Amino acid sequence: MSRAYRVRIDAGEDPAADRKMEKARMRAAMTVSKLRDNFED
Numbered sequence: 188m189s190r191a192y193r194v195r196i197d198a199g200e201d202p203a204a205d206r207k208m209e210k211a212r213m214r215a216a217m218t219v220s221k222l223r224d225n226f227e228d
């Protein structure tokens with residue numbers, strides 16, 4: 188796993204930033220889902 192991260196970093200990518208963005212998307216999706224569920228009730 189760390190070898191894959193090293194390859195991505197060497198290629199100029201930022202795996203940590205990718206994880207942060209993915210977590211933010213998940214939080215936003217959960218929020219929208221909760222709003223939708225509350226609206227349907």
